Amino acid sequence: MLEQVKEKLQKEIKRVLVNSGVAAEAIPEIGFETPKHIKFGDLSSNIALGVARNLKKSPREVAENILAGLTLDKGVFSKAELAGPGFINFFLADEYLFNLIKKAALGVDFYSSTTGQGKRVNLEFVSANPVGPLNIVNARAAAAGNVIANLLENAGFRVTKEFYINNVGVQTNTFGKSISLRYLEALGKKIEFPADCYGGEYVKDIAKVIIGKQGDRYLALPEEERIAAFKPVGLEMMIEGQKKSLKDYGVEFDVWYQESQLHEKHELDKAFALLKERGMIKEEEGAKWFTSTAVLNKENKPIDDKDRVVIKSDGVPTYLLPDIAYHFNKISRGFDNIIDILGPDHHGYIGRISAAVSIGGLPLENFRVLIAQQVNLLKDGKPYKMSKRQGNFISMDELITEVGADAAKYFFLRRSLDSHLDFDIDLAKKQTDENPVFYVQYAHARICNVIEFAKTSGIIEPDLNAVDYSLLKSPEESELIRKVLCFPDILKHAALNYDPHLVPKYVEELAQLYHSFYAKHRVVSEDKELSAARLALCLGTRNVIRAGLKILGVSAPSKM
């Protein structure tokens, strides 16, 4: 929407500058921002400040020259004026605003874009090891990944949401061993439970399930065989459990990719062969190393700080090789962009995997790793230490039953993904005004109620095409209209920067403006014309709040 307006204006300003003798190359990119204050207009440009230096004129003088030469489309802008140190502020014409709010009221999709041009994006997130239930950080990553996917879809990308299952490796053996020990214990044997095994209660539960189905028939087997028998059973149960947790949470994946698939298709060998073919393998001290430091970024600096062993001197691959193979696999599936959301303990991992992806043929700028930072749980405002041993570990399932999926997601999404998050369990549980998710949902429910009231009282049946929008001229109405119309820009910006937290912030601001408008102006009144106009504004606001919450994966109830 506003996008086209900006583009036209950019060209127009550029034309004026060139006419006044500025070399086209000397003109920086002409950007606009929406000012904080309405008195500064709807769009503001600092272009005069940018070129003033080269022209050896004062910024205000340059701005005046631009304004003098500018012809504005009267259907879009009402005026443009010089302000402050040299800003040029543009004010949108009422006609233009009213036309947009009409679209919003009618429920027309005015907020999606085609920026992504149908490019395919692979977004991998959560990817928890299948040796335990999902935890709080997984819940955060799940919420964020889901929204990033929605945002990218809205921006015209095609997104594949993918979950990688590490069902091979040392930790899966440890898991099998842990089950085996709990199995013996449950059958009355004395055991020593090592610290490096998985001590959670859920392991005991798995052992009990096995006993329930199969009894004590594994008692007689040697430990190796018992572990081999229990491992796949346990993994399967965990994977199913994780899938269920995510489903309850409202997050669905398109692809569940198992590490074992890579092994079956010999993709580790192929990946190694490719690295070798590209001259990225060296042999030292009996081990085979991926020379990741040889891969340089745009500034010609290595993107990894040391080379990495991919095959140990005993001939066994390290964990890195399957991960490289997996990324090669993603590339081979033809994605234009690959995004990984990793946990906070994996940021040291970005360099090596970026290097590998680059060797695999994907340009570095098309690969992005996002870090879902750690979550500190608080209870009554005090740190709530999580310890598996003490049994006060909080899983994602417990979180959902405790605070509800909507509130949990909303809390995670309010903060930018890469900053540490304090999650106050008691606050999230409160169904009061202290909880921002209800603030937004309440606004939505309130609008629904107003619309319902208007309908049942039979006062108005607005024909949205015939409504006289010019009746909406109070400051509250004007601000609300403008906020509704920001929606496309917010979504696009959030999508391109992988920044979900802008959306909660936006819907909160929108809800606030609505509440403010509602408190001051009566929607349904004797004045039919005015009622119709205000009702249209309500519809537009409701549609946007609803769309915003949908992108966030949070419900928009019409009654609370």
Add this chain to the structure above:
RNA sequence: GCGCCCAUAGAUCAACUGGAUAGAUCGUUUGACUACGAAUCAAAAGGCUGGAGGUUCAACUCCUCCUGGGCGCACCA
């Protein structure tokens, strides 16, 4: 020791990637329900943006150093 993230109101966080008077929410104080939902609204108080320099018309934002937190730096996964 090296690298990454962070430090903004009493608390939790924003600030459109360098713009105009640094904004919300909670908490505190004071007002507002005899018509559409008070889970709401209106208003007040609260800041040397951790510290010191630098870059320029302009710095919370970029550069250097310092302080104080979190997390990484394996032939572990």
